[in-house]
Amino acid sequence: MAVKEVPSYRRLYEKLRKLMEDGTYKRGDLLPSENELCAAHHLTRPTVRKALDMLVNDGFILRHQGLGSIVQGQPKGIGILSLSGTTSAIGQDILTTRIIVKPNIISWEQAFGFEINENEKSMGCIYMERLRLINDRPVFYDITMIPNLNLPRFTSRTFENRSLFEILRKHYQLEVKGGEQKIQAITADERIQKHFEVRKNHPILRIDRKMETNRMGFSFFSQIYCNTSDYSLIGRF
Amino acid sequence: MAVKEVPSYRRLYEKLRKLMEDGTYKRGDLLPSENELCAAHHLTRPTVRKALDMLVNDGFILRHQGLGSIVQGQPKGIGILSLSGTTSAIGQDILTTRIIVKPNIISWEQAFGFEINENEKSMGCIYMERLRLINDRPVFYDITMIPNLNLPRFTSRTFENRSLFEILRKHYQLEVKGGEQKIQAITADERIQKHFEVRKNHPILRIDRKMETNRMGFSFFSQIYCNTSDYSLIGRF
DNA sequence: CTACCTTACTTGTATATACAAGTACAAATA
DNA sequence: TATTTGTACTTGTATATACAAGTAAGGTAG
Structure with missing residues (x-):
């Protein structure tokens, strides 16, 4: 190529x-x-x-x-959400990723409220769940769903340290150009309580995103839960 | 002019x-x-x-x-946050604004965690609180703080139906070009419970914003609380 | 009918140029 | 000294032009 x-x-x-x-x-x-x-x-x-x-x-x-x-100081984040600690600045802090559900191919059930077309539906969906931790404390929990259109060897790649965006860009020439998002404050359900090690009624930020790419008609979806009690989501607009 | x-x-x-x-x-x-x-x-x-x-x-x-x-469909919002109902689409819904604290001049105490310079500090601060309702149900509660630099007759203007952005643009040639924001999920404290008529532990979205304008060095600040149980914040990125 | 090629039209990239308008600073003036 | 003016430098707006590269559609050869 x-x-x-x-x-x-x-x-x-x-x-x-x-x-x-x-x-x-x-x-x-x-x-x-x-x-x-x-x-x-x-x-x-x-x-x-x-x-x-x-x-x-x-x-x-x-x-x-x-x-x-x-x-200027901090840039506005495209895709990647920046974090700012309420006490310390991030940077010295240790950021790790834990794969909860390894990438595997399932059939489409939902796309977090966004529409998916027939073509995408028929091709199946690559599904994965990740937990991201700062200083060993879980902060992000995210579910990602990607239409299985011509992404060879995708499920066998490692997502530990490298960002999903980087892999898509380097290996598949897919660049995220923008997208649509919905933001809500919710209380932690049982699953979220377990992942974040928080009590019932703990407030959690939930973001549903549709990522649009440079490949025409190719979008993928992600649902992000974020525990903002120690870190705020920061960004420019 | x-x-x-x-x-x-x-x-x-x-x-x-x-x-x-x-x-x-x-x-x-x-x-x-x-x-x-x-x-x-x-x-x-x-x-x-x-x-x-x-x-x-x-x-x-x-x-x-x-x-x-x-x-494309929905555009990304600069400054103004768009809403999307979980059941109905907004548009037919009635949007009203209630002034909780009319614009008045106070001294600077804080700016929601953002820095303010000495010049702004010495000039005082225009303070106001507003509640915005959809179909008579409160959804937004926001506090706005504006440095009192050469904004004649500002405190006597009406903010009922017109947007703050529009007044700044039309009467003071001030355009919001972007800014910085912090997003958190919190639980409602007593004041918020009262404004939103919700129970204790109700999750609330909190956004702290610094708005930068076309007038060099002139920024203003706003803190927005949003009850997202019926409406999500939507936007493009 | 199918597969390929041509063609016309689209946006993408890049250069060269000109003048308008805002800023900062030094020089001239009151 | 305080104010105004001039000047050099900055970004903002706009035109004119050329070729590259992707898309869609229709024609042509197999």
């Missing part, structure tokens, strides 16, 4: 993003001006601006006419 | 957006092609593409090379 060439505006986006994530550019810093970026990367202004526009959309920078591109 | 001219890509964006919102273009329809839009509005492709890019970012359309721009 031919490797799709990465467009140059995307390369610049990734480059600048990495520099901000690794702390080379800190919050409040100014990025090099558009003209400087043009010269440094042998690109023209529209191309550079496209990369910067993407960084604005993702919340990495703010731009001001006459001033420049101002580096 | 001179009225700022609206750029043409934004005019086109608003126009297309309106056509989708009022149902002229329905879910699954194709928008006119870029070249057709160019001809119809006397613009060039880069300008038209900018408007379409914005519609993609807001979740109104998906685009596919070789095919066209496909109209």
Whole structure:
């Protein structure tokens, strides 16, 4: 299979993003001006601006006419939900993943309230459950359902340390571009009580998500339960 | 004060957006092609593409090379949170607002965990509490805190039926461009129990938000409590 | 009838260019 | 000294153009 060439505006986006994530550019810093970026990367202004526009959309920078591109702190998360501790900041904390139900193929029963089409229904569904822990305390419990359309060897892959998004992107050229979500506060039922080791009536955040990808008509679904008593979900909008 | 001219890509964006919102273009329809839009509005492709890019970012359309721009259903909400009933769809339902604490000027005590700078602190804070009801049942309870920087006559305005965002935009040229948020599931304390008429231990969604505006360095803060037992928060990401 | 190819149309990427408008700072002015 | 002006630099808007690449549909050869 031919490797799709990465467009140059995307390369610049990734480059600048990495520099901000690794702390080379800190919050409040100014990025090099558009003209400087043009010269440094042998690109023209529209191309550079496209990369910067993407960084604005993702919340990495703010731009001001006459001033420049101002580096922001936390970016807005696409897909991956960021966490912030009520006391400590995450980062030093140890994040682990425990597979509750290994990926296996079942038939579609539901998709958390989202519609699925006939094609997806006939192909079956890859089902998995994971528990994510911070410092050995469970914080996320999620159920993921993926239509079984041409994803060879998927069920035998390991999902321990690598993110699902990364595997889909690297091995199947599937990128999550956005989606739909429903958010609710609920009280823990028996199953959730067991997973999170909490008492009855403990408040839990529940998010149902439909993830849309770059492959036309290919979506997958996930239901996330989150114990927010020690960590809040944070993000930009 | 001179009225700022609206750029043409934004005019086109608003126009297309309106056509989708009022149902002229329905879910699954194709928008006119870029070249057709160019001809119809006397613009060039880069300008038209900018408007379409914005519609993609807001979740109104998906685009596919070789095919066209496909109209989507619900858009993603900036600032205003959309609701979806578990049984009925919202729309026929009656939405009302009840002012619990009228806008008044107090001193800053907190900003829901977000930082405020010295300038904002010295100017005082406009404080208000509102309750929003659907079919006479309370669903949202929110506290808003706005730095009192040059907002003449703000405390005497009415917030009954008009949205805060609309008033800020129309009268003070303040547009919310994005922000930061923290989401948690909590159980109702006494005050919330009273407002929502729910029992002890009822799960409530709590969102703390910092809203950033087009005026540099001007942000305001809001804390939203939401009873999600009948309505989920929905949105695109 | 089926499989392949061509063609016309679509969006994607990229360059080159021009002027408008906002910001910061230094120089000139009152 | 305090204020205004000018200037250089920044991002914002817009046009014109070219070619690449994906999609759908119709024609053609087998």
